Amino acid sequence: MTLRQKSSGRKPIGRAALATSTAMIVCALLAPTAQAQDGTDSDAQDPRSRLVYDAPEIIVTARRRAENVQDVPISLTVVNGEALERTNTNNVGQLTQLAPSVQLLSSNPRNTAITIRGLGASYGLANDGLEQGVGVYVDQVYNARPATATLDFVDLDRIEILRGPQGTLFGKNTTAGALNITTRSASFTPEATIEGTVGDYGLDQFKLSVSGPLIGDLVAGRLSVVSTDRDGFIRNTTTGQLQNDAKSISLRGQLLIEPTPALTMRLYADYSRQETECCTQVYVRVAPTLRPAAQQYPSLAAGRGYAPPSLNPYDRLADVDADIQADQTHLGFSAITDYDFGPVTLTSITAYREWEWDPANDRDYVALDIVRQSANPSEQDQFSQEFRLASNGDSAVSWVGGLYYFNQTVATTGVTEYGSDATYWLLGGGLPDALLDGYKVFNTSSITTDSYAVFGQLTWEVTDRLRITPGLRYTVEDKSGSYLATVEGGLANPTPAQQTRRLGIARPQFYEAETSDDSLSGQVAVSYDVTEDVLAYVSYARGNKSGGINMAGIPTLPDGSPALNSAVVRPEDVTTYEVGLKTQAFDRRLTANLALYRTEIEDFQANVVDAGPGALRGYLASVEKVEIQGAELDLAFQPIDAFSAYANIAYTDGKYASFTNGPCPLERVGTSTAACDLSGEQFPGVSPWAVSTGGEYRLPFDGLGQFGELYLGADASYRSTYNSDATVSDYTEIKGYALVNLRAGFRSDDNWEAYVFVKNAFGEDYLQFVSVQTGNSGLVIGNPGDPRTIGVTIRARY
DSSP, rough: OOOOOOOTOOOOOOOHHEEEEHHHHHHHHHHTTTHHHHHGGGGSSOOGGGGOOOOOOOOOTSSSSEGGGGGSOOEEEEEEEHHHHTTTTTTTTHTTOOTTTTEEEESSSSSSSEEEETBBBSSSSSOOTOSSSSEEEEETEOOOGGGGGGGGOOSSSEEEEEESOOOOOOOOOOSSSEEEEOOOOOSSEEEEEEEEESTTTTTTTEEEEEEEEEEETEEEEEEEEEEEEEEEEETTTTTTTESOOOEEEEEEEEEEEEETTTHHHHHHHHEEEEOOOOOEEEEEEEOOOOOOHHHHGHHHHHTTTTTOSOOOOGGGOOOOOSSSEEEEEEEEEEEEEEEEEEEEEEEEEEEEEEEEEEOOOTTOSSSSSSEEEEEEEEEEEEEEEEEEEOSHHHHHHHHEEEEEEEEEEEEEEEEEEEEHHHHIIIIOSSGGGGGGTTOOOEEEOOOOOEEEEEEEEEEEEESSSSEEEEEEEEEEEEEEEEEEEEEEEEESSHHHHHHHHHHHHHOOOOEEEEEEEEEEEEEEEEEEETTTTTEEEEEEHHHHEEEEEHHHHHHHHHHOOOOOOGGGEOOEEEEEEEEEEEETTTTTTTEEEEEEEEEEEEEEEEEEESTTTTTOOOEEEEEEEEEEEEEEEEEEEEEEEEEEEEEEEEEOOOOEEEOEEEEOOOGGOSOOEEEOTTTOOOOOTSSEEEEEEEEEEEEEEEETEEEEEEEEEEEEEEEOOEEEEEEEOGGEEOOOOEEEEEEEEEEEEEEEEEEEEEEEEEEEEEEEEEOOTTOOOOOEEEOOOOOOEEEEEEEEEE
C-alpha cells in the first residue's frame, strides 16, 4: 500500500505514519465497541426477513431543511453513500455514469469543467478568470476550484444533484446547478468501516472511517481516509513508462460538539494530495485545414520523419518526450454552528480553503520537440462566511434568509518553452530553426474576487395541497486582476521580419483590469399535491454569473498591443422555465419523476482559442445567446422484494442561438485569424441522449456458518455523440458509447461484505475528450476512456 517514488526524485506520499496514527485513533474511539455488539441476535434471525420491502424515505437538505425528496418542487437527483459504495463510484467522473444530466470534461485537474444539462463552464484551456456555473458544496462549503471534482470521495452520506440556477438558498451564486455533497456525521455511538480493494492495472485502494465519543456526550469525533494507487492506462513508447496513473490520498476529520441541547458545533479539516504522472494524450485523427499543404500535419510530420506510435487511440500508446505531471494539494478548515432559539435557528458557516497546482506538460503531445514545456503552477486561497436564519416548526409560512461573503485570490506563475522543431512546425519553412528553439514565455497573473450577497426563500402553504415558493438574491461582485508576459531566448539578433514572425507566436504583454457588477436573481415555484403520492410543480428561475477577466492573455491589435476590450467579459444571465411531476405508485414500489425545461443564456461566457498563428492563446469571450431545452425522467422501482432497479433518462437539445463572432473550427482555419458564425450549431459538451440504468438481485443465504445474502448487480450508461470543442469542429466529435459495470458478492449479517466487480465489462472503446494540437496542424489528440478493469473489494463495519 505504498505510493511508488516517481522518477523525478520527489518523495512519495507517506502512509506508514498515517497508518500508525490512524490505528491509535481507531483504538481510542472503538474501545466500547465490543460491549456494544454483545447480545446481538443476528445469527438467530431468518435471513429471508432482510428482503421484506419497506418503502424508503429519502431525506435531503437541498432547501437547507430536512425534507423528503418527493416533496421538493425542484429537479434533483440523490445518490446516497450506499449506492456510491455499491457501484464503486469514487469521484465525480464516475458519478456521471449514475447521473446522466451531469458531465465532466477534463484533460487534467486544472482544465476541468462540470456541466449540468450542458451548462457550467466552457471546456478549454484553463482561465483563472472563468467561474464555474456548477457549484460544488462539501458540507455546505463552496469549493471554487473545479479540480475538486477530480479527487476521490471521502466517507460520503449522499450527493444531491440540483439542476438549474441556484442562489436563493446557497452561499455562492451558480447558474447551472449544484452538487451538494454531505459527508457522514460524527457519532456518539462508536462505529467504524474499513475497506480494501485490489484489482488489475495495479489497483490498490484503502478506505477507513472511524467515529465515536471523545469527551462523554459533549464531543464526538470522526476520521476518514482514502488512498488510491493505480498504474497508468497509457504506455509511453519514448520513456517506456505507464502514464495517466492514479496516486492520491485524502483525509477528513470532524469534531461534533454539543454543549447544550440548543447549540451544535461541527469543526471540519481536510487534506488531499494527488501525485500523478498525468496527463498525456494520444493520436486520434487528422483533420484537413485551409492552411497551405506544407503547413498541415501530413506534410509537417513527413518533413521530420515522424510517425505516431499508433494510429489507433485504443492501443493507448503515447510518445511525449518531456515530463508530465498533474500534482495538486487541497486543504481546508470550516466551522458550522447551529443555535436553536426555538422559533428560529441561526447558522454560521466559516470556511477557509487552499489549492496548490503543480503541473508539468509536454504541450505538443508528440515525440517532436515543438513545445518543450507548458506549465502554469497556481495557488488559490478562499475565505467564506455565511449566516443563515431559518424558521422552525410547522406553519403556513416557512422561510430561510442569509448573508454571504466570499473572497478568493488565484495567483499563477507559468512558463512555456519552445523547442528545436517549433519554428518548422508552427511557422513553416524558410526560417532558421533557432528562431524559436529555447524561446521562453514567462507569465504571471493574479485575480482577486470579492462577493457579497443577501438571499432568502420562503414557502407559503396556501392550502393543504397548494404551496408557493418564491426566493430572491442580490449579489455584488468585485474583481481585479493583472497579467504579465515576458519573453527570452531563441535566436539572438533576429531580423525585423523574423522577429515579427516570432512575436506572432508569443509576445510580451501586460494589462490590468477590473470589473464590478451587481445583480438581482431569484426563482418562484408553485407546487400542488394532486394526490398523496403525486406532486406537480412549475418554476421560473433566473441566475447571474458575474463578469470575468481574462487571465491567460488576450488577443492583440494589428500593432501588437493588447486588445483591452477583450480583457473583461460581460456578466452571464440564465433563465430557466421548468414543469415537473414527482410520483410514487404501487405502495411506493415505483418512483417516477419527470421534468421538462427550457433554458436561455445571454452572454454565455465561453473559453475559446485564438485561431491566429500558432493558436496558443485561450481567452474568454461572450456568446450572444445559447438555448438549451430538454426532458429528464428518473425511475426507481422494486417489483419484488428481492430485486430493485433504476433508470435515469435525459434528453438535451442545446445550440448556439447566436454566436456571430466565434472561433473557427479546425477545418476552417487558415493562415490568419478569422471569425466564424457558429449560430445554430450544436452546443458543445452536450449529449442529446444520456441514459443510466441498473439493478440488483438479492438471494438469502444460510450456509457455511454464515447468514446473509448473495447478490448480483449491473449498471449501464449510454451517451450519444457530442462535441468536445467550443468551435464544434466535425473532427472533435466524440462518438456515442455505452458502458456496462457488473458486480457479484455476499453481504453477511455479521457486518462484512465481499464482492468482485468488472467495470466496462464489454471492453467498450470510447474517448473521454479530444482536443486540437498546438499550432492547428490538423492533428486531433485525446484521451481514451478506461479499458475493462476487474477488482475485488472487502468491507467490514463495526
